[in-house]
Amino acid sequence: MNNNLYNYILGVADNSLILAQRLGELCGHGPTLETDIALTNISLDLLGQTRSYYQYAAKIKGEDATEDSIAFLRLEREYKNVLLVEQPNTHFGFVIARQFLFDVYHYMIMQQLQNSKDLNLAAIANKGIKEVSYHKRFSSDWVKRLGDGTSESNQKIQEAIDALWRFTDELFDILEADQKMINEGVAVDVSKLKAAYYEEVSEVLKEANIQIPESKYFTRGGKKGIHSEHMGYLLADLQYMQRTYPNMTW
Amino acid sequence: MNIESLNIESHLIPTLETVSDPEIPVLTVLDLGVIREAVEKDGIIQIKLTPTYSGCPAMDVISDDLKAAFATIGKEVNVELVLAPAWSTDWISEEGLQKMEEYGIARPLSETADKDVLLGQKKLVKCTNCGSTNTHLVSQFGSTACKALFKCDDCQEPFDYFKCLK
Ligand SMILES: [Zn+2]
Numbered sequence: 001m002n003n004n005l006y007n008y009i010l011g012v013a014d015n016s017l018i019l020a021q022r023l024g025e026l027c028g029h030g031p032t033l034e035t036d037i038a039l040t041n042i043s044l045d046l047l048g049q050t051r052s053y054y055q056y057a058a059k060i061k062g063e064d065a066t067e068d069s070i071a072f073l074r075l076e077r078e079y080k081n082v083l084l085v086e087q088p089n090t091h092f093g094f095v096i097a098r099q100f101l102f103d104v105y106h107y108m109i110m111q112q113l114q115n116s117k118d119l120n121l122a123a124i125a126n127k128g129i130k131e132v133s134y135h136k137r138f139s140s141d142w143v144k145r146l147g148d149g150t151s152e153s154n155q156k157i158q159e160a161i162d163a164l165w166r167f168t169d170e171l172f173d174i175l176e177a178d179q180k181m182i183n184e185g186v187a188v189d190v191s192k193l194k195a196a197y198y199e200e201v202s203e204v205l206k207e208a209n210i211q212i213p214e215s216k217y218f219t220r221g222g223k224k225g226i227h228s229e230h231m232g233y234l235l236a237d238l239q240y241m242q243r244t245y246p247n248m249t250w
Numbered sequence: 251m252n253i254e255s256l257n258i259e260s261h262l263i264p265t266l267e268t269v270s271d272p273e274i275p276v277l278t279v280l281d282l283g284v285i286r287e288a289v290e291k292d293g294i295i296q297i298k299l300t301p302t303y304s305g306c307p308a309m310d311v312i313s314d315d316l317k318a319a320f321a322t323i324g325k326e327v328n329v330e331l332v333l334a335p336a337w338s339t340d341w342i343s344e345e346g347l348q349k350m351e352e353y354g355i356a357r358p359l360s361e362t363a364d365k366d367v368l369l370g371q372k373k374l375v376k377c378t379n380c381g382s383t384n385t386h387l388v389s390q391f392g393s394t395a396c397k398a399l400f401k402c403d404d405c406q407e408p409f410d411y412f413k414c415l416k
Contacts, residue, residue, distance in 0.1 A: 034388060034389035034391075034399065035389075037389060037391050037392065037393070037399075038389060038390060038391035041391040041394075041395050042391070044303075044305035044307075044395055045303060045304055045305050045395060046305070047305050048301070048303060048304030048305025048306065049304045049305070051304070051305070052304060052333060119334070122334075123333040123334035123336070124304075124333060126333075126334060126335075126336050127301075127304055127333050127334075127336040127337075128304055130336065130415050130416070131303060131304060131395070134390065134391075134413070137368065137369070137390065138390050138391070141369075
């Protein structure tokens with residue numbers, strides 16, 4: 001099997017799975033009916049994309065791998081998602097800030113992945129980018145609404161942006177497997193997206209009257225499987241059924 | 251999308267027409283444009299199905315319904331999910347769009363117009379109850395991923411708008 005390709009796919013897909021799980025936690029708990037529906041719709045889109053990636057990864061892995069075994073039966077250290085997406089829902093400002101910081105990045109990746117030499121990945125990206133453009137529009141709108149809203153909403157979204165900012169630098173890290181896939185024209189060279197990312201993010205934050213954090217302290221590790229303390233709890237929820245009743249089906 | 255331009259064998263069409271979208275039951279799978287190919291090979295019906303949205307839960311149901319529909323005429327079905335080319339709202343047939351509007355879901359606008367209404371910049375979506383375009387966006391996401399929620403400012407009815415996907 002092509003280990004580098006398999007690992008690269010998981011690196012992209014795990015972000016979507018873990019963020020989908022976080023958003024899924026909000027089902028029935030959104031601040032209003034409309035935002036509740038929107039966030040769970042976004043969760044469903046991300047989960048759908050994850051399924052396409054995992055189905056493909058399962059084919060590459062062979063043996064008896066399935067999309068479900070990849071989603072539910074790995075250990076914490078085997079998940080390759082960035083730290084940003086596993087951060088808790090804390091309050092609505094955090095939900096929106098996390099979504100916005102991820103959506104801008106996600107959209108850029110999808111844009112480039114459409115041109116991947118791997119036609120399966122290109123097809124998934126070509127399908128997914130249409131959905132991600134709606135996500136980005138939703139989260140950017142809310143960043144502006146909160147930032148430009150009351151002094152309390154401004155303070156809360158500012159707090160969330162400040163707290164999550166330290167996870168943004170990791171988005172542009174490249175692992176060894178990634179580099180090999182980049183060389184083959186399969187993977188997206190995320191390191192080249194960094195400048196454009198901060199420019200786009202800053203533009204929206206400025207418009208929203210949110211101050212761009214100046215801290216140069218960044219946390220990383222998720223891509224290498226070193227996760228924050230929140231990840232274990234998230235996986236306990238995610239994996240509960242398969243761990244408790246192995247091989248159960250609906 | 252014109253059925254003639256797709257590889258759908260005509261003798262399979264009557265059975266395909268009996269299968270509808272579980273979330274918008276007035277639309278058949280042919281109206282919706284999700285059947286990309288349907289051919290009979292060695293007695294087995296081979297169908298290529300494409301999802302509207304990546305996470306659309308209707309796809310599993312449609313797949314089961316296709317098998318059930320062809321089982322009634324004693325045929326076995328093999329359904330393959332294909333992602334490329336990606337589904338677009340342009341593939342919904344004109345007949346399908348009309349049925350959708352009668353059902354209470356406003357049809358997708360062009361790509362630019364769609365962006366304008368979803369950003370709340372223009373009033374272009376026609377109320378499915380009274381026909382007024384004096385409507386406003388309530389939520390970019392509606393009861394399913396493919397729809398947005400609108401409200402009419404004349405007759406006050408809330409209604410769904412099928413978002414443009416291209
Ligand atoms: Zn009306």
